[in-house]
Amino acid sequence: MLKFLYILTSNEKDIYYEQTLVSVLSLRHYNPQAFITLLVDDKTDKNLVGFRSEIKNLIDEYKVVPFDDRLSNMVRSRFLKTNMRNLIEGDFLYIDGDTAVVDRLDSILSNVTGSVCAVADLHAPENDKYHLKHKKMLAHKKKMNFSLSLGEKYFNSGVIFARDDVPAHEFFTKWHELYRQCAQNGIFTDQISFNEINHVLGHPIEELPGEWNCQVREAYNHLYRVKTIYPILCRSKIIHFFCTGIDGKKEPHPLMRKDFFDKIKAQQVVDEFSMQIICSAKNQFWGAPEKLDESVSFPKFFLFRQFPKVCKLLKWLNVI
Secondary structure, three states, X not given: OOEEEEEEOOOOOOOXXXXXXXXXXXXXXXXXXXXXXXXXXXXXXXXXXXXXXXXXXXXXXXXXXXXXXXXXXXXXXXXXXXXXXXXXXXXXXXXXXXXXXXXXXXXXXXXXXXXXXXXXXXXXXXXXXXXXXXXXXXXXXXXXXXXXXXXXXXXXXXXXXXXXXXXXXXXXXHHHHHHHHXXXXXXXXXXXXXXXXXXXXXXXXXXXXXXXXXXXXXXXXXXXXXXXXXXXXXXXXXXXXXXXXXXOOOOOOHHHOHHHHHHHHHHOOOOHHHHHHHHOHHHOOOOOOOOOOOOOOOOHHHHOOOOHHHHHXXXXXXXX
16 A cells, blocks of 8 residues: 655744645645555644644654754754655655645556656766756765765655665665754755765665656746646646745745745635645636646746746737
8 A cells, every 4th residue: 555645843933734624635635545644753743733733634653753942943854854755654756745636646656667766866867067057956965975976866855766675775864864964064954865875875766757756946947848747747646846935036826935834824724725726736827827837848837937927918918
């Protein structure tokens, strides 16, 4: 039996609970028979009361892991994620909370043969210029004396398939050990250590098709990637929104905006309007047609985030 795994570290002030709740609701909508597991730390467990306990009604397995009280929620979250293979029994598909499921997911097992599988970061190929020139990644690599080349295929850790087998356990054990070293050196992102372990172990990560982790924000940020990412969006099964956006930019989707989750927090309920957005997330991009057409080479609605006024004019002229 395949499990769908979420990790939650949250308090009453952040929106991580609301984000994860939305993703779980979308998963349950398209996959009503799915077995969903929620892995939390002990502090989060204590504050999942009242409306914040509603997520428990949507899941099938709930596990609490205690930590040193001094550890921050960020570190707790990464410790759970990098060690999740050793905390949960059975094959699983891990899904980040800042996502929406937009299709059935029961075909995952027929899509993979490997023990650990993930989608390419930003849907980029080897020798991608973004990774090769990324100053923060280069600094982290140098600080930790990592051996990976940023010209290799670089994987996104937002959606990970893991079998319950020896190679997967070995991978996660080493990833967890390396992440702890990173955290001790002030590096709290988990993705570079994920890729370093892949390099050290001889590249065991099998590449998943992009639709299992559609990183659509990258198409809005870098328009030259639209031709690659838009067809993936059309076929997408999971859309990864990358948190809640960047201040000063117009966000093209409700689930990219913090106010969507703030409303849920304030109302202490997911109302019918919000549920409609959650259950049709693929069709909620500003200016996008009701049905996405993969044959279109450059849909103009991707201009919205960088050129919102131009897009609104084009919409008024019925060009979008």
